Amino acid sequence: MRPALSREQFPTILVAALSSSFGVALLEVTQALTLLVSRDDVTGSSHTVAALLSVLAVVFTAIAVYVAAVVTVNTIATIVAGRTRTIALYRLVGASSRTLRRSVAREGLAAGAVGSAIGAVVGAGVVAGGLAFAVRGRVIPALPYSPWHAVVVLPVVAVVLTTWLAAWIGSRRVLAVSPLEAISAAEERTLGETAARPARTATAITLFSLGTLLLVAGILLGLVSGLGVLVGLGGGILSFSGVVIGAQLVMPRALRLVAYAFGRSAAARLAGQNALRYPERSTRTTIGLVIGVTLVTMFAVAIGGFEAMVQAARAAQPETYQGIQPTLDATVAVFSVLTGYSALIAAVGLVATLSLSVLQRTRELGLLRALGFSARQVRFMIVVESAQLTSAAVLVGVVLGTGYGWAGAQSLLGSIAGAPGLIVPVLPVAVLATIAGAAAALTVGASLVPARRATRVSPVAALAIE
Amino acid sequence: MHTELTTAIGTAVARVEKLTKSYGTGPGRVDALAGVSIGLERGRFTAIMGPSGSGKSTLMHMMAGLDSPSSGRVWLGDTDITALGDSQLTLLRRRRVGFVFQSFNLVPTLDILGNIRLPFELDGRRPSRDEAAWIDRLIDSLGLRDRLGHRPFELSGGQQQRVAIARALGTQPDLVFADEPTGNLDSRSGREVLSLLATASSEFGQSIAMVTHDPIAASYADRIVFLADGVVADDRPRSTPEQISSLMLALERHP
Numbered sequence: 213m214r215p216a217l218s219r220e221q222f223p224t225i226l227v228a229a230l231s232s233s234f235g236v237a238l239l240e241v242t243q244a245l246t247l248l249v250s251r252d253d254v255t256g257s258s259h260t261v262a263a264l265l266s267v268l269a270v271v272f273t274a275i276a277v278y279v280a281a282v283v284t285v286n287t288i289a290t291i292v293a294g295r296t297r298t299i300a301l302y303r304l305v306g307a308s309s310r311t312l313r314r315s316v317a318r319e320g321l322a323a324g325a326v327g328s329a330i331g332a333v334v335g336a337g338v339v340a341g342g343l344a345f346a347v348r349g350r351v352i353p354a355l356p357y358s359p360w361h362a363v364v365v366l367p368v369v370a371v372v373l374t375t376w377l378a379a380w381i382g383s384r385r386v387l388a389v390s391p392l393e394a395i396s397a398a399e400e401r402t403l404g405e406t407a408a409r410p411a412r413t414a415t416a417i418t419l420f421s422l423g424t425l426l427l428v429a430g431i432l433l434g435l436v437s438g439l440g441v442l443v444g445l446g447g448g449i450l451s452f453s454g455v456v457i458g459a460q461l462v463m464p465r466a467l468r469l470v471a472y473a474f475g476r477s478a479a480a481r482l483a484g485q486n487a488l489r490y491p492e493r494s495t496r497t498t499i500g501l502v503i504g505v506t507l508v509t510m511f512a513v514a515i516g517g518f519e520a521m522v523q524a525a526r527a528a529q530p531e532t533y534q535g536i537q538p539t540l541d542a543t544v545a546v547f548s549v550l551t552g553y554s555a556l557i558a559a560v561g562l563v564a565t566l567s568l569s570v571l572q573r574t575r576e577l578g579l580l581r582a583l584g585f586s587a588r589q590v591r592f593m594i595v596v597e598s599a600q601l602t603s604a605a606v607l608v609g610v611v612l613g614t615g616y617g618w619a620g621a622q623s624l625l626g627s628i629a630g631a632p633g634l635i636v637p638v639l640p641v642a643v644l645a646t647i648a649g650a651a652a653a654l655t656v657g658a659s660l661v662p663a664r665r666a667t668r669v670s671p672v673a674a675l676a677i678e
Numbered sequence: 679m680h681t682e683l684t685t686a687i688g689t690a691v692a693r694v695e696k697l698t699k700s701y702g703t704g705p706g707r708v709d710a711l712a713g714v715s716i717g718l719e720r721g722r723f724t725a726i727m728g729p730s731g732s733g734k735s736t737l738m739h740m741m742a743g744l745d746s747p748s749s750g751r752v753w754l755g756d757t758d759i760t761a762l763g764d765s766q767l768t769l770l771r772r773r774r775v776g777f778v779f780q781s782f783n784l785v786p787t788l789d790i791l792g793n794i795r796l797p798f799e800l801d802g803r804r805p806s807r808d809e810a811a812w813i814d815r816l817i818d819s820l821g822l823r824d825r826l827g828h829r830p831f832e833l834s835g836g837q838q839q840r841v842a843i844a845r846a847l848g849t850q851p852d853l854v855f856a857d858e859p860t861g862n863l864d865s866r867s868g869r870e871v872l873s874l875l876a877t878a879s880s881e882f883g884q885s886i887a888m889v890t891h892d893p894i895a896a897s898y899a900d901r902i903v904f905l906a907d908g909v910v911a912d913d914r915p916r917s918t919p920e921q922i923s924s925l926m927l928a929l930e931r932h933p
Contacts, residue, residue, distance in 0.1 A: 247744020478799035485787035575782055582744060582779075583845075584800050586765055672745045675779065 217634075221323040223287045223564030228327025228375050229334065230557050231280035235273035235367025236335030240359060242269045244343055247355045272550045273367050275507070278553040279500045280371070281378040283561030286496035288320055288382025290565050293493075294572040299386055300393035307476040313386040320379020321372070323433075328371040330389045332364065357420035416458025418621040423451025427619045434623030435633060444623035448616050452506070455612060456499060461504075464488055473603075474596050482580075483596035485678035494601065497565045501605035502612070505554025505647060509545040509613025510620065515540055517621025519542075524635075525628055548643070555650075562605075563658040566598055570662035577666045578674020587667040591659075594666060602651045610647065614639060690753070691718035691853050691885040692741050697750035698908075700735050710736040711747070712908035723879035727922070729930055732905040734889045735857060736767040740857045741887065742775050743767040754926070772800050776854040778848030778875075783842035791826040792887040794831055794845045809848070816844045820874065836867025842872065847878055853859035854860045854878075856888040860895050872898040893922035904929060 246262040290300070299312055336359045346352045423446075430444025454464060487494050507671030519540060570577075578588055585593075618637035626633065699711040711733045718724050728734045739745040740752055743759050754774060762770065776797075777783075783787050784793045794813060798805050805813060817823055820840045824912075830838055837861055844856045856875060860868035876898045878884040888899060896902050897919045904912040906929045914925070 477802065478796070480800075482785070482787060488785050576785065579779075579785065581768070582742075582771060582777055584768055584797060586768040588765075589800065655849060670745065672739050675782070 218319075219438070220291045220568070221319060223560065223568075224284050224320060224375065224379070225327035225330070225556055226564075227280045227283050227287070227560055228324045228371050229331035230553075230560065231273075231276045232328040232368050232371040233329030233335035233338070233405075234276045234331075234553050234557075235269075235431060236332045236364045237339050238269040238273055239361065239364050239367065240336055240339035242266055242340070243361055243363075244357055247282045247357060251353070251355075251616075268550075270326060272553075273370075275503070275551070276554045276557060277367070277370055277374050279330055279503055279557050279561075281374040282500045282503075282558060283318065283564075284497060284502075285379035285382040286493065286561060287564050287568070288379045289291050289385060289493065289496070290318065290568045290572075292316060292383055293490075294568060296389055296393055299389045300391055303389060303391035309387045309389065312580060313380075313383045316383035316386060316559065319378060320382070324372045324375025324379070327369050331371065332368045334561040336364065361485040392544065412457060413461065416454045416461065418454070420451045420454030420458065423447045423454055427451060427616075430623040431626065431634075433618055434626035436625055436627050440623035440626065441620060445621050447591075448619065452612070452616070453539040456503070458625040459495045459499045460491060460501070463498050463607060464491040464605060466608050467494060467498075467600060470600050470604045470607065473598060479585075479593040480596050483593045483600060486593075486597050493565070493569075497562055498601055498605040498608075500558030501555060501563050501602065502558075502609045504551065504558045505606050505609025506613040506616065507551035508548055508555060508643065509610050510617040511551060511612050512544065512640045512643035513617025513622040513637055515544045515547075515617075516640045517618055517635060518625060518637050520635050521621065521625045521628065527552060544640075544643075551561070558605075559650075559654050559658075562598075562601060562654065564566055566594075566601070566658045567662045570594055570666050574666070574669060574674045578671045581667075581671035582675060589666050592664040594663040595655065599655045602655045602658070606651045608640075610644070689720050690717035690718040690813055691753070692754050692887070694737070694753075696743060696749045697737070698738060698748045699733070699745070700741065700748050708874055709908050711740070714725050714905070714908070715731065715750075716903055716910060716913070718885065718887055719901070720885050721879065721883040722889070722900045723757050723876055725896040725902045726887060726889045726905060727755070727893075727896050727902055728905035728911070729891060729926070731907075733908040734891075734905045736906065738855055738857060738887065738889045741853075772797055773849065774852045776849060776851040777843045778839065778854065778856040778859045780858040781835075783845075784838055786830055789827050790822060790833070790841050793830065793841055794822075794848055795851045796845060800893065803862070805848075809850075812850065813844070813848050816847055819873055820844050821933060834867070835863050836870060839863065839867070839871045843871070843874055843878070848884070849882060850884075852885060854884060854886045856886060858892075859888065860890070860892065868895070891926075893901070893919040893926060896922050 242262075242265045247260050247267055302312055303309060322517070340357075340359045343355070343357060347354050426447025427444050428447075430440045430447055431444075432440070433443055434440030465486075468488050471480075471487065474484065493601045522540075577585075580590060581587070616638050622634065684690075693716065695715050697711050697714045698709065700707050700709045702708055712809075714733070724735060726734045728894075736745070736751070741754070741918070743754070743762065744751075747760060751758060753759065754770065757770070759767065759770060765834060771777075784790075785796065788796065794817070795805065796833055796910050804810075817826070820843060822837070822844060824839060825833060825837065830841070833841065842859075846856075854875075858873055859875070863871060872895055875886055875888065875892060879886050888895065890896055897917060900916055902912075902914045902922060903910060904914070904925060912925060917925075
């Protein structure tokens with residue numbers, strides 16, 4: 213339908229670039245670190261370290277690519293919703309819905325290819341630059357390092373393919389557009405987009421319950437053996453999969469809960485209604501951020517739990533736990549950056565979706581302006597909408613992350629020498645403050661541009677838009 | 679025949695003087711309004727007619743404070759609205775003007791009652807007891823009682839226009855603007871909507887200005903102002919659709 217990449221595809225390109233640069237950078241760093249540890253391999257453990265690093269790189273790249281795919285499904289679905297009339301017009305003059313859907317997916321493929329290529333160059337460049345800088349500063353010795361590895365092709369290709377797939381999934385609604393929508397009055401008719409999906413709901417609940425049971429089992433087992441963490445890990449993965457699959461049951465409720473906190477003024481109420489207007493879309497907009505916040509919180513709480521336990525144990529047996537603090541701090545820092553990156557990708561997605569959906573509501577905002585909504589009220593409404601989405605995502609993410617992090621620490625360390633048994637979950641204030649600050653910045657960032665654009669259009673012009 | 683001479687300022691609910699609006703500059707300049715002076719009488723139903731491009735919608739937008747003129751003045755009651763800034767115009771639209779558009783009148787996320795009460799909500803207040811009673815009466819007389827909890831997309835086009843009318847009349851504004859209110863309706867729903875507007879004017883004394891190019895719609899009005907090429911071409915009291923049609927045809931033939 214539109215072979216060239218339009219400006220609408222910018223978020224998709226950006227998200228693809230972010231995830232591919234992350235994957236490439238992680239692999240490059242892994243290569244460099246492997247070289248570094250194999251140089252003075254006195255213990256003979258460099259193979260284990262290399263393998264461990266590779267596993268970490270793959271796991272975190274997979275998380276980033278998954279979040280990016282969720283984001284892209286949503287962006288594409290939003291674009292398709294905005295093009296309903298154009299699609300209907302094509303259908304009217306005889307285009308088949310399959311052809312149209314394929315062309316949307318092709319746009320996604322093109323955006324994914326462009327973004328992924330840009331990301332690869334940026335990722336490799338940043339690592340090469342960082343290494344050169346570290347060598348010059350004599351932090352590390354000069355390495356026989358080259359940024360050209362066959363293995364970095366993997367994340368690049370993976371990003372292109374997942375973007376393509378995400379575009380295909382996101383373009384599902386093309387099939388439902390009827391040619392009549394081109395000529396009838398452009399009223400909203402897609403309300404209640406969410407069809408009940410009993411099988412999906414059942415799967416989600418089963419996974420979540422089973423996972424939670426395993427988590428509890430892991431914690432109990434952790435009181436006697438460190439192996440409890442393996443049981444807990446399985447439980448965590450299962451139950452979190454349940455949450456992601458059943459997000460449509462969770463997120464609208466969280467949004468409704470959050471909406472109450474924003475008061476009952478006309479602007480706040482309309483904002484709440486808008487966030488809930490397409491439950492499926494709001495869910496997808498927020499779920500990426502939920503995943504990111506959950507991971508960041510989980511590692512922070514787990515480390516907080518470690519510290520609490522280790523401190524209690526150290527009080528009992530001081531000599532066993534000397535010099536562990538720097539290691540814990542470094543671990544927190546590394547994992548926060550790795551998981552925070554997925555949260556960043558999700559944030560980009562949230563900004564993009566919100567901007568697009570405000571753009572698509574130009575006419576509705578024009579109506580509100582005509583009826584006496586002041587420019588300020590419109591801006592406030594958009595900011596509140598954005599704040600509701602981020603708050604709901606942060607709320608759910610922090611709750612889940614706290615639970616998983618606590619369970620992780622508990623099941624791993626519940627049995628160490630001198631440990632106090634069950635501990636209260638520790639929420640690290642610094643990490644929470646960072647998350648809250650980032651969420652607030654995201655709220656403002658996501659709403660500033662669309663809010664300005666929405667109030668710059670005169671009501672007459674806005675109402676005239678088809 | 680220029681009616682501003684016959685309409686005393688005291689009875690005019692709205693008037694415009696030497697109003698012009700042009701788009702663009704230089705040789706590509708288009709004059710949507712080329713000096714229009716009219717007054718609308720309080721409590722009456724006035725139709726503004728004209729072929730496409732005659733400037734009738736532009737005139738309505740100016741009078742409603744939705745757009746600003748290139749030159750000339752607009753009064754709503756005793757207020758010179760050409761001098762008002764955006765926030766004052768917003769308050770004016772909220773409190774003193776009502777709108778019924780051709781389509782896309784209702785906020786899709788609000789139910790019917792929410793849409794009717796929206797102007798009050800925007801003002802951050804609840805309707806007073808009298809206002810609530812008035813809205814109740816409107817809901818009954820417009821036949822919307824059993825629809826209050828529905829969303830706009832669940833209603834037919836005619837029902838949606840009735841909701842828009844209820845909302846526009848709810849605040850008892852100085853003036854209700856209706857822009858092709860029947861343009862998207864079948865003829866039966868269209869006639870219903872027109873009778874409702876005419877009744878609002880004759881029974882409740884509501885001042886209404888309706889922009890239309892449909893002679894049948896215009897025949898419901900007390901007075902018909904004809905625009906052509908940005909100027910007032912004619913000004914008639916209540917007329918039959920046949921009379922209006924022949925006037926329109928004459929306007930098209932002798933511009």
